[in-house]
Amino acid sequence: MQNIYIYNTLTRKKELFEPIHPGHVGIYVCGPTVYGDAHLGHARPSITYDVLVRLFKKEGYKVRYVRNITDVGHLENDSDEGEDKIAKRAKLEELEPMEVVQYYTIRYHEAVKKLNTLPPSIEPRASGHIIEQIAIVRKILESGYAYISNGSVYFDVAKYSRDHNYGALSGRIIEDMISNTRALDGQDDKHSPLDFALWKKASPEHIMRWPSPWSDGFPGWHLECSAMSEKYLGKEFDIHGGGMDLMFPHHECELAQNTASRGTGGVKYWMHNNMITINGQKMGKSYGNFITLEELFTGNHKMLERAYSPMTVRFFILQAHYRSTLDFSNEALQAAEKGMKRLMQAYRDLNRLRPVSNAATMDEIEKCKNNIFDALYDDLNTPIALAHLFELVKIVNQAKDGTAKLNEGDIAALKTIFSDVVTDVLGIADEQSESGSSDKLGSVIEMILDVRKEAKANKDYATSDLIRDKLAALGINIKDTKNGTEWSL
Numbered sequence: 243m244q245n246i247y248i249y250n251t252l253t254r255k256k257e258l259f260e261p262i263h264p265g266h267v268g269i270y271v272c273g274p275t276v277y278g279d280a281h282l283g284h285a286r287p288s289i290t291y292d293v294l295v296r297l298f299k300k301e302g303y304k305v306r307y308v309r310n311i312t313d314v315g316h317l318e319n320d321s322d323e324g325e326d327k328i329a330k331r332a333k334l335e336e337l338e339p340m341e342v343v344q345y346y347t348i349r350y351h352e353a354v355k356k357l358n359t360l361p362p363s364i365e366p367r368a369s370g371h372i373i374e375q376i377a378i379v380r381k382i383l384e385s386g387y388a389y390i391s392n393g394s395v396y397f398d399v400a401k402y403s404r405d406h407n408y409g410a411l412s413g414r415i416i417e418d419m420i421s422n423t424r425a426l427d428g429q430d431d432k433h434s435p436l437d438f439a440l441w442k443k444a445s446p447e448h449i450m451r452w453p454s455p456w457s458d459g460f461p462g463w464h465l466e467c468s469a470m471s472e473k474y475l476g477k478e479f480d481i482h483g484g485g486m487d488l489m490f491p492h493h494e495c496e497l498a499q500n501t502a503s504r505g506t507g508g509v510k511y512w513m514h515n516n517m518i519t520i521n522g523q524k525m526g527k528s529y530g531n532f533i534t535l536e537e538l539f540t541g542n543h544k545m546l547e548r549a550y551s552p553m554t555v556r557f558f559i560l561q562a563h564y565r566s567t568l569d570f571s572n573e574a575l576q577a578a579e580k581g582m583k584r585l586m587q588a589y590r591d592l593n594r595l596r597p598v599s600n601a602a603t604m605d606e607i608e609k610c611k612n613n614i615f616d617a618l619y620d621d622l623n624t625p626i627a628l629a630h631l632f633e634l635v636k637i638v639n640q641a642k643d644g645t646a647k648l649n650e651g652d653i654a655a656l657k658t659i660f661s662d663v664v665t666d667v668l669g670i671a672d673e674q675s676e677s678g679s680s681d682k683l684g685s686v687i688e689m690i691l692d693v694r695k696e697a698k699a700n701k702d703y704a705t706s707d708l709i710r711d712k713l714a715a716l717g718i719n720i721k722d723t724k725n726g727t728e729w730s731l
């Protein structure tokens with residue numbers, strides 16, 4: 243297996259990936275809170291960790307990829323007060339909270355499937371792991387890092403930080419946090435504003451509630467990920483991923499809970515993808531630039547000049563390194579679409595190239611392949627990998643117009659690289675063949691074009707023009723070039 247390097251947020255260093263159990267990788271990624279449609283902010287982690295999983299699989303690792311669904315406990319403004327996001331939506335739509343959860347979970351699955359992401363190996367729900375979460379609260383109480391207050395249980399950050407480093411992950415300094423938080427108003431159940439809820443007593447109107455030793459209530463938002471990662475990946479596992487916006491408080495609290503309940507931080511490598519901005523601005527409902535994936539795919543949003551296909555979005559996201567910010571704009575998406583189409587056209591052309599038997603082997607192909615994988619092994623540097631991939635696109639195009647000669651081995655090597663990199667690791671699907679429901683359509687068109695070629699060879703231009711016009715009427719456009727006929731839908 244190759245050396246893969248990952249930037250670890252915890253150590254702030256790029257580190258060689260060394261699995262805890264040889265040949266196996268355990269990955270936990272924070273999934274969505276299912277109270278609304280999946281949006282651009284969901285696309286980036288879905289695609290980033292999908293490529294990571296695909297790369298490990300390509301390298302022969304056995305991967306267990308756990309991505310949770312948050313269906314309880316995530317309160318408004320990510321705080322310990324206010325309404326549950328799902329219960330609030332349920333009230334608005336006059337539905338059961340679990341109807342909201344079901345509806346948006348299905349829609350989330352549909353959206354990320356369009357982006358061609360592989361489903362996780364396990365997709366646990368917070369509401370299905372209340373018993374495990376209560377067990378962790380008990381352990382943290384036993385270890386002395388939590389206290390019971392008026393039926394709720396809070397994590398005692400001050401006490402914990404005397405023995406451990408609260409802020410280890412986010413780099414926040416506890417003294418700064420104290421001076422930057424509001425004072426408690428005396429009504430609060432918390433001893434300090436830095437403390438966070440492990441278990442909240444439910445108010446009488448709160449719908450989602452479970453019995454516990456402390457009160458009828460619900461778990462704090464951060465707790466589910468400690469519980470579910472331990473249950474499915476063990477007390478210590480390899481990689482925990484998520485968006486940078488989750489680093490604090492969510493992941494910092496998760497790390498503290500792990501340490502307090504199982505004596506270890508539990509995660510060897512923490513990975514965080516950077517955020518997406520829109521025309522340079524943070525995306526948010528209050529900015530009026532909130533775009534769901536559905537809107538992006540249909541073009542149905544005032545900021546969008548037109549629709550963008552799922553693979554355009556995927557390609558666009560891969561064009562930036564996952565730790566850089568990424569700015570969405572119509573121009574940038576259109577440029578990405580052009581690049582993606584050029585790449586996929588070369589992929590299709592590659593399958594039609596005829597080898598030149600006496601051509602010398604082209605060393606550049608092997609060199610490009612190594613550069614592509616070296617970039618991917620280097621903390622998932624997809625923009626560099628794509629740049630090297632386009633050197634191969636150039637070779638395919640040169641072979642097509644006759645300025646380069648490829649022998650059988652060259653073509654076979656190119657086919658393997660395209661299949662390994664484009665299809666398997668980067669996960670870019672050919673929308674042109676998919677939009678016709680299957681590759682069979684492509685074969686049928688090729689057959690018709692062969693008939694047309696015959697007609698032309700026999701100088702039967704009436705038939706060849708008729709075929710061209712009938713295809714055009716079906717939305718299939720053909721173009722005659724000196725190397726044959728190209729078609730597009």
Ligand code: ZN
Pocket residue numbers: 271272273467492
């Ligand atoms: Zn989480």
